[in-house]
Amino acid sequence: MKRVLILSQPLHNNYGGLLQAFALQKVVKSLGFEVVTDSAKLKAKRRITVKKVLEFCYHKAKGVAKVILGYSIMTPQKSKIISQNTQKFIDKYIDNQHIETLSEKEIQNFDVFIVGSDQVFRKQYSSVTAYFLESLKDRDDKIKLAYAASFGTDDLSEWSQEEIKICKNLAPKFKAVSV
Helix, strand or coil: CCCCEEEECCCCCCCCHHHHHHHHHHHHHHCCCCCECCCCCCCCCCCCHHHHHHHHHHHHHHHHHHHEEEEEEEECHHHHHHHHHHHHHHHHHEEECCCCCCHHHHHHHHEEEEEEECCCCCCCCHHHHHHHHHHCCCCCEEEEECCCCCCCCCCCCCCHHHHHHHHHHHHHCCCCCCC
């Protein structure tokens, strides 16, 4: 039986993300595959730049403004309450495995890699080269699919020119892409 690894945004408190992970896994299983959803956020080497520090400060300032203006934001207390139920759902309904990186050992365990859904191609949320399956770039024996993947924005201004170049070369290696 072929094994499938689904790589998505982390399974936490995002109700839509959890429902899509559950539904995608259920459909792929119904097609006769053994399926695992990655429960970790794919990591890549990070470089701290002045731009990243300023972006971080900007987003924190936006959060403070929301509090002052009375908008409801996620607090650690709210997150803890929500995660009590979402973690029960994950444990009961989603077969998952914590995969920190796609090492050669991990790659050998799977025949098909599905990236998505959600904003997996959003630089602000994740390593775009990791979700473009850079670690599988020379593995033509592995099937690579992108399912309902999103960039989350209408341009690539969050991306570096290097990332655009890398992902431009990785995109054709996907057998199918849906966004």
